Amino acid sequence: MKRLAFLALVGALISAPAAHATPAEGDVERTELATGTSAEPVLIETTGPTTLYVQELLLHPPSSSGWHTHPGVEHTVITGGTVTLQTADQCAPTPYLAGQAIVIPAGTPHVVRNDSPHDANAVVTYTLPADAPVRADAPPACP
Template identity: 60%
Template sequence: MTVRLLTVVGFAVALCAAMPAMTAGATPPDGDAARTDIAKGTTETPVSITTDGPTTLIVQSLVLQPGASSGWHTHPGTELSVITGGSVALQTATACAPVTYGAGQAVSIPAGVPHRVVNESGSDAQVVLTYTIPVDAPVRGDAPDVCAN
């Protein structure tokens, strides 16, 4: 009886191995739903977001008129920004020389890094900002100008 059981089990294993694997198919959308891209940008910097607990996700639209500045500040979580129109110059505490970003570019600023954004152009700059911050934390805090001579 043991030999027959082993034969049946071996046959069942061989049959299962020979069968094509079943794959789950995606389901198509159903009903009225529309997606609209708000912003799309590319960055050469690898992006990684890690949180230590409950997190609030905030998405904002920012328009900086010519000459406008965000002032030096920090965020308690990662900031991901996409420039959707015009250009901005970014200074950070780790790189005081301003770096200009234009439409279609993305910027990642780690939590706690003092920085400021300035519109040095002659036209409005538009930016879509996404923040990942601890629940109930303020979005930003003022910071001193770490690049002042």
């Protein structure tokens, strides 16, 4: 009986029509803004309407974002220079270089700095509840 079911499956696969990709049409250009790798797995879950907010960040030296939070998860890809991150969960300053990604959970107080003598760049995507502000100031969470 199992052999008959297996043979029926193989026969169906052999006779199934091949799937073909749909080629692009017209003048289509794509610009890659950033590619980065995170050391941690990423899961995004929302409970209602969601806004994706994307921005390019340029930090001239020396500069700081100030302590703040976001009402949704933040995904950042460093595209140039060195960005230093402190979070309420990880007070030791952690440097991130071009090609690295940072994921900051919703509501986590954090500060981003450029303490180097060169500009630092990043592309940031926030996954926010619809109509929520992008950020809120927060008191310093670390000395």
